Structures are given as structure tokens and as C-alpha cells.
Amino acid sequence: AQSVSQHNHHVILSEAASLELGCNYSYGGTVNLFWYVQYPGQHLQLLLKYFSGDPLVKGIKGFEAEFIKSKFSFNLRKPSVQWSDTAEYFCAVNALEAAGNKLTFGGGTRVLVKP
């Protein structure tokens, strides 16, 4: 079975600082990779996804992520954060061989951006 680890549980930074959130997964087969964001009191929204091709993917709101297959990693980055980026971020994978469209999530990283 696949598993996902997010190493930072909480991140606090100031506006305009750069953000990088780590994500590593464990699975021997082929996976699709996702980052979701959950703003306070809201449902999950898809930030970006990787299926194949260019390992550097760009998503909404200025976020990007890089898939490094040799490291089983899919780290999320944003060069300059804003106060409105305060949210919880979840990395998720689904295994192409698994039944259905099941997402396996990491534990999440709470990001607080101070104005």
C-alpha cells in the first residue's frame, strides 16, 4: 500500500518569504501526484497535479511543484507568499494499479503567513 509523508506539520513565515513544503511517498508502482489546499473553514481545492511529462508543474495562485522520481518526492514551492496563503496543504497520491480513484493523503502542513 502507498503512504505519504509531509515532514513539516507547521510553518510560520512572513509575507514575501519563499515557501517550500516537503512531500515524500512510498510506493513501488506508478502514481499520480497532487497538492490540495484547505483554507480555513473551507473544503479542499486542487492546487496542482502531476501525471507525466515535465516534472516541474505549475498550479494556481503561483504555486509550483517538482517531481523527483529518484527521491520519491513532490515538493511544493511558492517564491513569495501572501497573507492569503494561510491554509493547510495536503500532498496526495493515487496509484494507477489500485482500484478506483483513491487518494492517499499526507498528514498536512499548516502554513501561517504573518502580514
Next chain:
Amino acid sequence: EAQVTQNPRYLITVTGKKLTVTCSQNMNHEYMSWYRQDPGLGLRQIYYSMNVEVTDKGDVPEGYKVSRKEKRNFPLILESPSPNQTSLYFCASSLSPSPYNEQFFGPGTRLTVL
């Protein structure tokens, strides 16, 4: 507007009192699933449904039931809730069971079992 809706959004109940959380989507999606979100654990899948009358267990199905009698609805049933089922629950849907389809999430239901 294309969306996934859940009701109720908040629920406080007592141990053993049966409850149902409804989930409905208006996108004609085949695939629906339920997740629970607990601090530090992310979201874990409870049950999923590939299509009408086709349901199967996810990673944490104990204490839950589901049904899929219509394509748009996928209710989550707790026959005898216990305090360890206190959690935030999300329903999700996607066009098909393909792992290439984006999943859309509902607004969540915060359940407290006393």
C-alpha cells in the same frame, strides 16, 4: 453551479444514536467516496463507490455503512456512533474511477460524538 453538497455541516450527537450524513453531487459523476480528516493523519478513505449499487471499503470502514441507490447521492451511515468517530468528514466525487480524473470535495461535516 457544479458542486458537491453535504448535510448537515455540523452535528453533535451521543453514543449509539444512529445518524446519516448526506452527500449529493450535480455533475453526473460515477465515482464517489467518503474520507475522514483527523489532525496529523490527513484524510483517510472510508468507503467508495464506482457507480450505482457498487460500493467497497476504503482504509477505515469500521463503524460505517454506505449506499448508492442513485448516481447523485452517496449517504454515510453511522449505525451506532462512538466517540472515536468524532472527526471532519468529506465527500468527494469524480467523473469516473480513473485515477486521472480530478476529485471534487464537499464542504465537510464536522461530527462530534459525546
